[in-house]
Amino acid sequence: MELLRHNNLRSSAAISQLAGDIAKISRKPIRLMEVCGGHTMAIQRFGLTSLLPGNIQLVSGPGCPVCVSSQRYLDACVELSRLPNVIITTYGDLIRVPASRSSLEKERSKGADIRIVYSVSESLALASQNPSKKIVFLGIGFETTAPASAYTVDEACRLGLQNFFLLSAHKLMPPALRALVDEELKIDGFIAPGHVSSITGTGIYEFLVKDYGKGVVVTGFEPMDLMQSVLQLVTQAETENPQLVNQYKRVVKAEGNRKALTLLNKVFKPADDYWRGLGIIPLSGLQLSNEYTQFDARSHFSIHERESTEPKGCICGEILKGVKQPLDCQLFNRSCTPDNPVGACMVSSEGSCAIAYKYNRN
Secondary structure: OOOOOOOOOOOHHHHHHHHHHHHHHOOOOEEEEEOOHHHHHHHHHOOHHHHOOOOEEEEEOOOOHHHHOOHHHHHHHHHHHOOOOEEEEEOHHHHHOOOOOOOHHHHHHOOOOEEEOOOHHHHHHHHHHOOOOEEEEEEEEOOOOHHHHHHHHHHHHHHOOOOEEEEEEEEOHHHHHHHHHHOOOOOOEEEEOHHHHHHHOOHHHHHHHHHHOOEEEEOOOOHHHHHHHHHHHHHHHHHOOOOEEEOOOOOOOOOOOHHHHHHHHHHEEEEEEEEOOOEEEEEEEEEEOHHHHHHEHHHHOOOOOOOOOOOOOOOHHHHHOOOOOHHHOOOEOOOEEOOEOOOHHHOOOOOHHHHHHHHOOO
């Protein structure tokens, strides 16, 4: 199918045309998952679900890195923040996510040295400027942010720094997608994440088509991007002809970013990891390779992540699997709000509950 061309990616006329085309070909119930939290935000912000026929359902998946980070990881972050001579550095969203009995925000209010950074390189600069302190960067995110962590660890090695450490919660997207379809969730096609794909390329999704018969469209973040992708996936579902399509060609190349991938493979190695809602997924996480173990916070501080339970009543895990929606949660917009989050999905700007609260709480 030839995608509709238009210079204005927010053209109401072009978007209406796409909506009309979807309605014309859509006959059966179709359930599509947008994996990326950025896609969920764009869908809600621009009201795209209101343009689709009632038989087409869009559900969000495990594409919010803050949300999928486990309680046990958050507990380890809190534990680290309480150690003497330790400076914790983290991206802003993570600081407010509730751990089992505290949060980084609460620990900072008690005097822990926890600093919000906008780049992992800021953490490296802190390590150089504070040789008597141990700087721990809390690395979260998928293939999009992991290369920056890999570069910084490699740079710390080159500089000979001995007081910089990474507590990795970096994760790989393909194993999570496989886990989703292995659970036999009713998903007819995937709106695949554009930012992740700009690093990995498009080949990481081929197994969804070949092994599971699921259509996949790598997608940008503008309204036309998303509507074009829905049209593609609906057409594939109606004709029972699943394909892998790169809608986001202006950014994503088939081979991805080879330099970033080379660095990832040098600094990290796959490891089993825990995902909120999906449990332990084999080889779905990234831990530092043997050459860089001196920078691994888990090894240096002898951290043993313990079993932990989700907050009572929170269904964030079910939402991340696409089984339930934010408005299904009894806590939503009651005891759980962005100002007083109970679960991780209400914290991050890419969390489904935070997005629903902002754009669709009624």
